[in-house]
Amino acid sequence: MASYYVNRQPLPTGEHEVHRSDCEHLPNIKNLYYLGNLDSAEEAILEAEKYFVKVNGCEFCCNVEATT
Template sequence: MANYYVNKNSQSNGDHEVHTSGCSWLPKEENRIYLGNFDNCKDAVKKAKGHYDKTNGCYYCANDCHTT
């Protein structure tokens, strides 16, 4: 299980990326929302959709959920 966060700032394509707590690309604390502790990125991305319509897994730490 891992702690997941969603970036408050969108990428150039409009996606808000979901990251694990150990990711090198994890945004600063003021630029992220804690989603919770999950077994997989799919559940974390689902939770992130409650905050933002366009969400995506980080290429580096949540690659199974990286789609764009």
């Protein structure tokens, strides 16, 4: 299991990026929303989609496609 966060600040394209807690590209802590200790990046993206419409995974730590 790993801890995951979603960036509250959207990217210029409108997506909110999901990151693992050990990601070197983790945004400023003030912009993060804690998603929980989860089994996979896919699970973290599903959790983030409960809060934001457009979600994707960080290309460095959560390189998976959003489900919606």
